[in-house]
Amino acid sequence: MSLNVDIIETKVCYDGFFKLLRYKLKHSLFAGGWSEELLREVLERGQAVAVLPYDPISDQVIMIEQFRPGAINHPNGAWLWEIVAGIIESGETATEVAYRETIEETACQVSDILPISEFFVSPGCCTETTSLFCGRVDASRIEQGGIHGVASEHEDIKVHVISFSDALSMLQTGKIRFAPAIIALQWLALHREDVKAKWKLM
Numbered sequence: 001m002s003l004n005v006d007i008i009e010t011k012v013c014y015d016g017f018f019k020l021l022r023y024k025l026k027h028s029l030f031a032g033g034w035s036e037e038l039l040r041e042v043l044e045r046g047q048a049v050a051v052l053p054y055d056p057i058s059d060q061v062i063m064i065e066q067f068r069p070g071a072i073n074h075p076n077g078a079w080l081w082e083i084v085a086g087i088i089e090s091g092e093t094a095t096e097v098a099y100r101e102t103i104e105e106t107a108c109q110v111s112d113i114l115p116i117s118e119f120f121v122s123p124g125c126c127t128e129t130t131s132l133f134c135g136r137v138d139a140s141r142i143e144q145g146g147i148h149g150v151a152s153e154h155e156d157i158k159v160h161v162i163s164f165s166d167a168l169s170m171l172q173t174g175k176i177r178f179a180p181a182i183i184a185l186q187w188l189a190l191h192r193e194d195v196k197a198k199w200k201l202m
Contacts, residue, residue, distance in 0.1 A: 003028045008037065019044035045128035048121070049097040050085040050180035051113070052132075053106060054164075054188060055139035056196040061167050061188075062106055062142055063181065065158045066149075071177075081160070081170065082178040085130075094131040102135055104150055105157050108142045110135035112199060116187045121179065130180055134188060136199050164188065 009024040021042050026034045053062035064082050071078040086101035088094060095113060102110045116132040139161050149155025162170075170176050171185050188195065 001028075001030075006034070013041065041125065043126040043128075045087075045121075045126050047088045047094070048085055048128055048130045049088060049094045049101065050083055050130050050132050050184065051098045051102050051110070051135045052083045052116075052181070052184035052188060053102055053108060053110065053135045053137040053142075054195070055137055056199040058139050059164050059196075060139040060161055061164055061185070062108065062137060062139065063160045063162060063167065063176075064105055065160060066156060074177075076177070080178050081176050081181065083181045083184055084135075085180060095133075098131075098133045098135060102137070105148055105155070106137075106142060106159050107146060107148050108137050110137055112136040114195065114198075116184060119183070132180055132184055132187075134184065134195065164192065 004027070006026045007023055008026065011022045012019065013022050014020040021044055023040050023042060025038055025040065026036070027038075029035055054060075062084075064084060065079055066082065067078055068080050069078065071080060084102045084105045086097055086104070088097050098113055099110050102108060113136070114134045116134055118129060118131045121128045121130055142159060142161050144159070144161050146159045147157065148159060149157040167176075167185055168189060171182060176182055176185070
């Protein structure tokens with residue numbers, strides 16, 4: 001069965017920090033035929049990269065904490081515990097962004113990287129995809145509580161070095177509310193021994 005989309009009209013509703021498009025469209029139906037004409041707004045966001053920095057020797061992960069305007073009205077507050085993340089700029093690869101963003105946000109160098117997955121963030125309204133990695137770091141070189149980020153981007157990022165077991169406890173109690181961090185920590189819980197064995201041999 002062939003599934004198709006017929007885009008009848010595209011309108012730019014807003015073009016600033018983000019771009020908001022309105023589509024008039026029809027799409028194939030599983031039962032056959034076409035849907036009615038629909039209006040759908042889509043946020044053009046691009047491709048993001050996220051990295052879970054992990055030290056296999058000390059069994060520690062590096063997490064960051066920063067303000068997020070999308071969480072302003074959340075009862076638990078607008079400062080989220082996250083992992084390193086950033087947007088792919090023109091001419092960059094996902095891997096290059098992973099290395100760059102880790103330095104910018106934690107002042108730490110990634111020495112090796114493993115791909116975890118690629119996923120849509122919120123495909124009902126946004127084009128953004130995230131390429132997720134686990135990056136090998138030396139946690140002893142990271143400043144606990146250090147403040148980092150790119151000043152021109154108004155980043156104010158606090159770095160936390162925590163044990164993997166503490167990170168899992170935070171995950172289980174709901175303190176971590178950032179989807180890439182949740183996915184990465186769950187992946188590491190499943191693959192941790194393999195990751196440690198691989199990186200201890202390098």
